[in-house]
Amino acid sequence: MSGRSAGTGGSPFAPHTADETAAMLDALGVDDEAELFDIPEAVAFDGEFGIPQRDERTVRADLRDTFARNDDLTEFLGRGHYSHYVPAVVDDLSSRSEFLTSYTQYQPEITQGFLQALFEYQSILVELTGLSIANCSMYDAAAALAEAALLSDRVRSTSGSTVLVPEDLRDGKRGTLDNYVDGSDLTVETYPYADNTADLDALADAVDEDTTFVYAETPTVTGAIEPDLAAIGDLADEHDALFCVGSDPVALSLLEEPASVGADVVVGEAGALGLPASYGMGLGLFACSEEFLRQVPGRLVGKSEDADDRRAFTLTLQTREQHIRKERATSNICTNQAWVALRAAMHAAYLGPDGLVGLAEDCVRDAASVAASLDALDGVEAPLDDRHHFREFTVGVDDAPGVAAGLEERGFAVHVLDDETLQVCVTDLNVDAADDLVAAVAEVTA
Amino acid sequence: MNYDQARYGDDERNEPLLSEKDSTALDPGEGSALPDDLTRDSLELPGLSEPELARHYTRLSQMNWSVEAGPYPLGSCTMKYNPSFADAVAADPNAAVHPDRDPETVQGNLELLHGLQEYLATIGGMDAVTLQPPAGAAGEFTGIAVAKAYHEHHGNDKSEVIIPASAHGTNFATAAMAGYDVVELPSGEDGRVDVEALEAAVSEDTAALMLTNPNTVGLFERDITEIADMVHDAGGLLYYDGANLNALLGRARPGDMGFDIMHYNVHKTFATPHGGGGPGAGPVGVVDELAPFLPRPRVREARSASNGDGERSDPSERDADDTATAADGGALTGHDHDHGHTDDAAQDDEYELFDPEHSIGKVHGFSGNWLVLIRAYAYIRRLGDEGLLDASAKATLNANYLASLLDMEVPYGPFHHEFAATAGDRDAADVAKGMLDYGVHPPTTKWPEMVPEAMLTEPTEVENKRSLEDLANAFNEAVADTDEELHAAPTKTTARRVDQTSAARNPRLSWHALGEAQRASENASGE
Numbered sequence: 001m002s003g004r005s006a007g008t009g010g011s012p013f014a015p016h017t018a019d020e021t022a023a024m025l026d027a028l029g030v031d032d033e034a035e036l037f038d039i040p041e042a043v044a045f046d047g048e049f050g051i052p053q054r055d056e057r058t059v060r061a062d063l064r065d066t067f068a069r070n071d072d073l074t075e076f077l078g079r080g081h082y083s084h085y086v087p088a089v090v091d092d093l094s095s096r097s098e099f100l101t102s103y104t105q106y107q108p109e110i111t112q113g114f115l116q117a118l119f120e121y122q123s124i125l126v127e128l129t130g131l132s133i134a135n136c137s138m139y140d141a142a143a144a145l146a147e148a149a150l151l152s153d154r155v156r157s158t159s160g161s162t163v164l165v166p167e168d169l170r171d172g173k174r175g176t177l178d179n180y181v182d183g184s185d186l187t188v189e190t191y192p193y194a195d196n197t198a199d200l201d202a203l204a205d206a207v208d209e210d211t212t213f214v215y216a217e218t219p220t221v222t223g224a225i226e227p228d229l230a231a232i233g234d235l236a237d238e239h240d241a242l243f244c245v246g247s248d249p250v251a252l253s254l255l256e257e258p259a260s261v262g263a264d265v266v267v268g269e270a271g272a273l274g275l276p277a278s279y280g281m282g283l284g285l286f287a288c289s290e291e292f293l294r295q296v297p298g299r300l301v302g303k304s305e306d307a308d309d310r311r312a313f314t315l316t317l318q319t320r321e322q323h324i325r326k327e328r329a330t331s332n333i334c335t336n337q338a339w340v341a342l343r344a345a346m347h348a349a350y351l352g353p354d355g356l357v358g359l360a361e362d363c364v365r366d367a368a369s370v371a372a373s374l375d376a377l378d379g380v381e382a383p384l385d386d387r388h389h390f391r392e393f394t395v396g397v398d399d400a401p402g403v404a405a406g407l408e409e410r411g412f413a414v415h416v417l418d419d420e421t422l423q424v425c426v427t428d429l430n431v432d433a434a435d436d437l438v439a440a441v442a443e444v445t446a
Numbered sequence: 447m448n449y450d451q452a453r454y455g456d457d458e459r460n461e462p463l464l465s466e467k468d469s470t471a472l473d474p475g476e477g478s479a480l481p482d483d484l485t486r487d488s489l490e491l492p493g494l495s496e497p498e499l500a501r502h503y504t505r506l507s508q509m510n511w512s513v514e515a516g517p518y519p520l521g522s523c524t525m526k527y528n529p530s531f532a533d534a535v536a537a538d539p540n541a542a543v544h545p546d547r548d549p550e551t552v553q554g555n556l557e558l559l560h561g562l563q564e565y566l567a568t569i570g571g572m573d574a575v576t577l578q579p580p581a582g583a584a585g586e587f588t589g590i591a592v593a594k595a596y597h598e599h600h601g602n603d604k605s606e607v608i609i610p611a612s613a614h615g616t617n618f619a620t621a622a623m624a625g626y627d628v629v630e631l632p633s634g635e636d637g638r639v640d641v642e643a644l645e646a647a648v649s650e651d652t653a654a655l656m657l658t659n660p661n662t663v664g665l666f667e668r669d670i671t672e673i674a675d676m677v678h679d680a681g682g683l684l685y686y687d688g689a690n691l692n693a694l695l696g697r698a699r700p701g702d703m704g705f706d707i708m709h710y711n712v713h714k715t716f717a718t719p720h721g722g723g724g725p726g727a728g729p730v731g732v733v734d735e736l737a738p739f740l741p742r743p744r745v746r747e748a749r750s751a752s753n754g755d756g757e758r759s760d761p762s763e764r765d766a767d768d769t770a771t772a773a774d775g776g777a778l779t780g781h782d783h784d785h786g787h788t789d790d791a792a793q794d795d796e797y798e799l800f801d802p803e804h805s806i807g808k809v810h811g812f813s814g815n816w817l818v819l820i821r822a823y824a825y826i827r828r829l830g831d832e833g834l835l836d837a838s839a840k841a842t843l844n845a846n847y848l849a850s851l852l853d854m855e856v857p858y859g860p861f862h863h864e865f866a867a868t869a870g871d872r873d874a875a876d877v878a879k880g881m882l883d884y885g886v887h888p889p890t891t892k893w894p895e896m897v898p899e900a901m902l903t904e905p906t907e908v909e910n911k912r913s914l915e916d917l918a919n920a921f922n923e924a925v926a927d928t929d930e931e932l933h934a935a936p937t938k939t940t941a942r943r944v945d946q947t948s949a950a951r952n953p954r955l956s957w958h959a960l961g962e963a964q965r966a967s968e969n970a971s972g973e
């Protein structure tokens with residue numbers, strides 16, 4: 001291998017032999033690559049970052065050691081980042097380099113495979129939401145919510161400028177929304193929750209002619225299934241506000257179809273399918289009704305025909321996008337989460353409708369049964385509301401931080417919401433450890 | 447080169463859709479633990495057995511071009527080879543944790559994030575870095591939001607962002623999203639910023655100038671120091687679009703050129719896979735003065751061991767911009783002293799999260815595209831100083847060598863890692879379709895507009911001499927083809943020329959829409 005860049009401390013991924021490099025330099029009439037650079041002396045850098053080159057094995061070993069510093073805890077964590085068991089075949093197929101190392105389908109003729117996969121992803125979301133358009137991804141649920149609010153600003157002819165969101169919203173969603181609307185005329189206001197879902201009376205008071213967007217979640221951030229979606233949709237509709245529902249594809253397999261309760265837009269975390277726990281990396285679900293076709297943010301794949309009149313897919317309606325419309329684009333998004341969308345579609349197709357519904361049903365039953373077990377303990381109350389739950393629920397204890405610390409010592413991670421409230425999320429990945437969790441809570445609270 | 451892309455299917459279509467392989471309808475509410483009014487009435491989706499699924503997606507993958515299949519010289523996109531070891535590192539099960547974990551229990555993650563913050567700061571010549579933005583455009587948005595917060599904090603009344611006409615579309619869209627008026631700067635005759643035009647454009651209204659360097663035709667902005675002074679003198683900030691950083695690795699740093707804010711496009715410069723359109727990551731670096739405005743939380747080394755009363759560290763030891771924080775979502779035991787975690791754990795801590803003092807807040811639900819950030823960190827560690835310097839050397843050598851072989855004019859130079867050739871009196875988009883039949887991916891076409899019929903080409907460092915010669919051959923053959931030949935191209939790809947007009951005029955965006963179209967035509971023929 002002598003003569004390769006790698007052998008001389010260069011980039012191991014620059015394949016030039018020394019002879020090739022010499023021949024290329026010679027052809028260009030220069031002695032070395034530095035002569036090709038047109039960088040004024042005043043701003044030139046000497047190349048010394050102080051980062052040593054390491055071989056592959058060393059890097060892998062170092063990083064294995066780094067990650068081994070994470071404590072091995074059984075996580076009962078959710079609140080917007082959910083993971084379910086992802087079958088090995090999804091890892092395998094999605095990791096094929098033909099998918100992983102390709103990019104946006106600017107040349108549809110040579111990227112039919114990915115285009116079709118994205119078209120299938122869009123179609124699955126259309127079925128789950130009941131809305132007729134789904135884009136091929138936003139960054140995450142927070143960005144999708146923020147983009148939906150901006151959409152309302154573009155499509156509502158009314159003078160309204162208030163975006164209404166639940167008071168109990170994940171900080172990451174609220175914070176991202178606040179930043180996205182900062183450059184628009186919109187202002188964000190909240191409506192209260194009662195019993196961990198929308199307080200319908202208070203919401204009715206809050207909605208007025210200035211309201212342009214109403215956002216409701218099901219399940220909510222504490223896992224409660226929203227019982228009043230249709231009524232919320234009616235409120236929004238009466239005031240000509242856009243109604244946006246936040247959910248995820250597993251919950252949508254079982255819960256009321258958003259279109260049937262009047263949703264104009266559905267957003268959420270589609271990485272609940274296909275994505276293992278990944279420290280918050282997500283997949284922004286974005287679907288909306290047909291009337292907003294020209295105002296959708298992000299990429300859309302459509303069906304067309306090729307010169308032989310065979311079916312073909314292509315990115316379409318691109319005049320909405322930044323590379324054509326520049327400052328008048330519907331969004332600044334370019335690179336999205338396509339590969340995660342591919343995985344979500346694979347996972348959905350692997351499960352099929354019965355698998356999806358079964359998984360969703362387990363999310364309901366397991367949450368109820370673990371809550372009941374906790375509730376049976378002295379000094380523990382679960383859930384803290386009268387709702388049905390999906391995956392997660394709140395738990396009342398005397399000293400929540402203390403209980404959580406005790407659980408951590410015993411190998412479990414749960415959420416602490418305040419001094420007296422914990423939150424526990426149960427999925428197929430941790431349900432087998434739920435009895436142990438309950439026993440640990442009993443021990444710690446005793 | 448002999449080349450034929452895989453094609454499955456028949457005269458009508460390629461590989462059938464999932465929905466054409468299976469479609470099962472059921473009533474999800476039936477037998478549910480939930481009351482009827484909370485459940486949906488029907489769900490109709492495909493479900494495939496594992497062997498069928500494997501075959502479906504393997505076929506789709508074979509109908510798709512990729513870096514591992516061959517040259518992918520999309521200008522401005524830096525389609526490098528994505529090393530396998532970085533994928534392996536990112537798949538470490540110990541890294542697969544929930545974002546609400548107590549920071550004390552995910553010290554490995556924090557160590558990596560902190561290390562990457564430091565690497566990126568050094569490479570860009572910046573003082574502080576956030577890893578939260580999930581792509582380049584999100585990085586731009588974060589950076590401009592930081593600039594806006596900074597101006598507001600100082601009572602500066604600013605309304606405009608200046609952007610060269612040759613800039614990427616995301617720059618314009620970002621500035622508009624942040625609520626700024628866009629002032630478009632025409633290119634100078636030499637393809638660089640026209641300093642006189644800039645002087646005329648800069649005013650006390652200027653919040654920022656967004657630039658990339660080398661610019662989108664690969665030219666270094668030689669007057670960068672003068673440009674920076676001009677913007678700074680007017681009280682504006684200088685934003686660096688990091689899409690072209692690959693050309694500068696180890697040779698120049700945005701921070702040294704006077705840039706105040708930059709984003710790093712890690713899926714370009716640091717070789718993380720583009721994933722068919724994402725995920726990427728767009729960390730943002732800033733100079734000290736802007737650090738207090740970065741998104742929250744950031745990672746830092748724990749300042750001191752606990753002092754015994756649950757206080758994490760003496761606030762007086764902290765930078766002015768640092769304040770302790772509890773992670774969002776009520777992480778276990780929290781990270782603030784109210785939750786009274788044990789001193790033992792605190793003493794073992796090396797890294798902690800903190801909220802910058804005047805933080806703009808959040809730009810992502812959690813902390814960004816973690817699996818991408820891991821790969822970038824691994825790549826930088828693998829290459830080290832010599833590897834990074836060689837990457838910019840070979841990227842620039844490759845672009846220059848490739849251009850020297852083309853029967854096409856390259857109007858602007860000297861260029862670095864990319865160049866914009868002109869297809870002259872040929873349609874660049876047609877030439878690109880012609881190139882598809884030679885077993886290569888064509889370059890970015892018709893952008894930037896300053897070059898007529900532009901073919902913006904960035905071979906990156908991963909092609910060798912032979913492969914560049916094959917690529918040059920594809921360019922030269924295609925540009926020499928007759929108009930008829932180009933219009934008939936491509937013929938060897940899975941699909942032949944795709945009808946864009948039909949797709950946009952009659953949008954069919956899901957298999958549901960195909961069904962409707964089909965039913966409609968069946969009805970029509972039945973009448």
Ligand SMILES: Cc1ncc(COP(=O)(O)O)c(C=O)c1O
Nearest residue numbers: 334335522581582583614616689
């Ligand atoms: C010059 C330039 N700026 C910004 C971007 C946007 O980056 P991203 O696609 O990661 O959002 C790109 C990439 O496509 C680019 O080429």
